[in-house]
Amino acid sequence: MAVTEENPGYKWVGTRPIRPDGLEKVTGKARFGADLVLPGMLYGKVVRSPHAHARILSIDTSAAESMEGVKAVITGDDFPDLAANGAHPSDVDVANNTIARDKVLYEGHVVAAVAAITREQAEAAAKAVEVTYEVLPHVLTVDEAMADDAPLLHEGMITKGVDPAPEEPSNIASKILHERGDLEQGFGEADAVVEREFTTKPVHQGYIEPHAAVADSNSDGRANIWCSSQGHFQMRAYTATVLGVSPGTLKVTAAEIGGGFGGKTVIYLEPLAVRPSQRAGRPVKLVMDRDEVFRATGPTSGTRIKVKMGVSKDGKITAAEVWMAYEAGAFAGSPVGAAGMTAIACYDIPNFVVEGYDVVCNKPRVAAYRAPGAPMAAFAVESVLDELARNIEMYAIDIRLANAAVEGTQAAYGPKFPRIGFVETLEAIKDHPNYTTELGPNQGRGVAAGFWFNAGMMSSATVHVNENGTATVVTGSPDIGGSRQSMALMAAEELGIPYESIKPVVADTETVGFNDVTGGSRVTLATGAAVVDACRLIVEDLRARAAKTWDVELDQVEWVDGQAQHVEGAQPPLSLNDLAAKSGRTGGPISANASLNSRGVGAGFSTQLCDVEVDPETGVTRIVRYLTAQDAGRAISPDYVEGQMQGGVVQGIGWALNEEYIHDTEGVMENPSFLDYRMPVASDLPMIDCSIVEVPNPAHPYGVRGVGEVGIVPPMAAVGNAIHDAVNVRMTELPMSPVKVLEALNAHDE
């Protein structure tokens, strides 16, 4: 760990204890979304479109409804027509993505759902639902969708962000633009200019656990939902919108979650389980299979990106021009906005134009995926920067150091950076033995960097002190990256009691105050701050109870190492155990709540160093060694911080080398399984070495920045730059699969 500021004497923060959810997970006792079974529960099955783009002419459910064991069949007509009701367009899109009404916009789009006594009966009934389609021409890529004569997904889509507004509809939902300085002057000052065009394919978040939901509706209109998600409060809100009911009528319980990476911040199944449950008066369970996960959830955008950059001989970037088009899938909302803000955010560039387009096409609606939008842009920008460094014979790390954003730099997206740790991540790479390890034949080394904002948002926490002096920490943030351990470590530090005496709990939507989704790398920062606030209220309460016990003023009592101490030593200390055991005499149970809309978000930076070996006969790229340096602010739980860093890198390596959605000419996905959609497994990879950089965020009580996302931003460029170093070919298309590398090598030889 590269510590830039000394640990100020923390006892628990920064330690590596056993994870609180470990035992249940390794013994199989943890309950994931698909594990719940309720008495009388029905099994649901969803009917999906086989077409990429088609008008629904009719849906005949009569045969399905008459089949043995079938208790309910629903279609889009069983939900409120939000568009007709004047709902916000984003809510209309959520509803229409959950179940199609008039048109299907991608292969896998839901058109109906059934519920039956057995799973087999539900599957048979789903096949008996007869849907008549008028097949329409489709578009699968930004190039096809942006063509002048492209078939339209949404006849009323007028591009936002263009002045004057276009008169004709198109598949371009919006345009974003950032610019500063004088581009022409900037390129005029450059001694080297590189211009390249890049493409990336849609990739899936690849969580191991498929989506699952169980709904149990009551006759009073209320319903309980158990689901696997990154935010059960968000699931409640979305589900209520689609059903047309008050969120207060729904209670949502978060199941254990087997990965999300952004892909479980949206709803798919929940309304489709509630409605049949209401019809049948019985619980309904829906579980996707892997094929459905690929065809209808996630992924992130495929893109086309053009980058032109210039540098002076001393390595200063004089100008950057970036054009990008991001697939949104079937509904507006690609992450091109974030891509535009992050593309060149690592660097202090005086002259730039960044232009981006959000483009709909006939693929599943894209969902957030770890630092949404940033990795593709970084692949393009960091590849071009690598080429520029070679052109002026400068080391890859040094050209980044020469341009690195620091405190006070005006970010490309507008505001000035507060204290950030980008330079420290670059120096951590340079100081690591991997940086100077000798390379073998056909091996190469690549460097790339990345930026992500991180997020704050709203969180709540409740802390209860139990009668034996232990404490329960209750939050509403599903734990997908180790947040229970982080909450427990901060609570132990605040209360001064052992980590093992803290029980962290993720509670349902009726048991704890509102929490935004577990996303944006925000939970340790924001929910952690709520936990700290609640603990500090507890400590104040404990001091007051000790003062009452000793009959002294409050300022005569301090809280040290988990016990109340008289400032002059006039009384024997009172431990938390002592005070808890007698809480009835001093005011009753000891408990505190805290809620906040988080402040002080600290931006995250990551720099990565990748060594590859390329087989010139087959084009296969092997990762030889990999180092990632990331500014965590403060690593509350170093084990989990390293896990996040390594996880981001591994997903990025898969994105770089193998992963892609493959569609046939009819827009049908051809590789919806882990056999054909090739994600890296442990045997594909070396140990991912981690260097945790700690430049504490001054706005957080423990200096936290958030670590979950930025690690996935640099890998594609790091791998691509390493391939170039190994075999002298510049890869501009993802994935850099053996076939493409071989093609590039052959073209280079000709």
Added chain:
Amino acid sequence: MAQVHFSAGLRELTEGLAQVEVDASTVRGLITALDEMFPGVGDRLSEASSVAIDGEIFTDAEYEPVSENSEVHFLDIFQGG
């Protein structure tokens, strides 16, 4: 007066101006003043932007205080994963 900066994408609403000075004590007051200067800009800023005040990014920033020397940037909405 607070210095308010607009991204290039928002300048279609501000007669091409990249920066204006506004006298306001909260983001809400600032948006109200901007809407008087550039009719229609208020809705767009309220709905579709997050706000950076002196380098710190806020969502739901309506009641956030703005000081006399604050530097305010309206940003595109972005989502984390």
